[in-house]
Amino acid sequence: MKRNINEYISGYVDGEGCFSVSFSKRDKFTLGWETKPSFSVSQNEDRSETLFAMQKIFKSGFMRRDISDKTLKYEVRSLNDLITKVIPHFDTYPLLSSKQKDFKLFKTICLLMKKDKHKNKKGLQKIVTLACKMNPGGKRKYSREDILKTLR
């Protein structure tokens, strides 16, 4: 039987994947903050075959080894790869859990970034607000307020 690896990947990502947008303080950026979207999936190294299958399918991203907990992380950070390769996959094979909400916010932010909206104050305020609605269970280095009050 011919496998439908695309559906398989969406199922895998629904369990193990993470769409996130983080912000780093960077003096050289006009507004003082860098906006960093990321799609990542971690797995124990001894069963990381699916991560390599994803890298092949998405034709983008890189692997990073976390020695502390013996996991491998597959990550796509390039905005162009996210928009042309990762996002179209999940448009066609949407997540079935509420993680789909995070994907939708992620997509919105990536498309705003493609229009350089993160490079003006109003646009970045909007992006920060959207990003802070994602992954409500996770922890953020900077709160929405931390970032908004220090935008230059």
Add this chain to the structure above:
Amino acid sequence: MKRNINEYISGYVDGEGCFSVSFSKRDKFTLGWETKPSFSVSQNEDRSETLFAMQKIFKSGFMRRDISDKTLKYEVRSLNDLITKVIPHFDTYPLLSSKQKDFKLFKTICLLMKKDKHKNKKGLQKIVTLACKMNPGGKRKYSREDILKTLR
């Protein structure tokens, strides 16, 4: 587009699922040990939609809430359901990671149990040995030696 939920489920389980066979000391059992196969998938309660989809597809199993870490666990323990519903799914849509090795050992054990092999000493010795090859990263309450030396 019509979704292929079966592939999706296999991808999800490749990341989040667990095939295991545990053993409990039980005086009322002839050999002194009960053999308990289990297929389970855990997820944060706030995105447990996929677990309910699985319960519907497999037409078996139950949900259990773990209050301590706010997860929900979907589990199938009935040998008959495992053999007639769960195992055929993963025969048709195999896992792509090395977790497939655990599935194959699990299937072998379930089929041995169906032939009541766990009810005689030699059969149970074989099953214990196979079970202890599964999920090498996980912890067991009893080691292979603990069980084998106390078989009646």
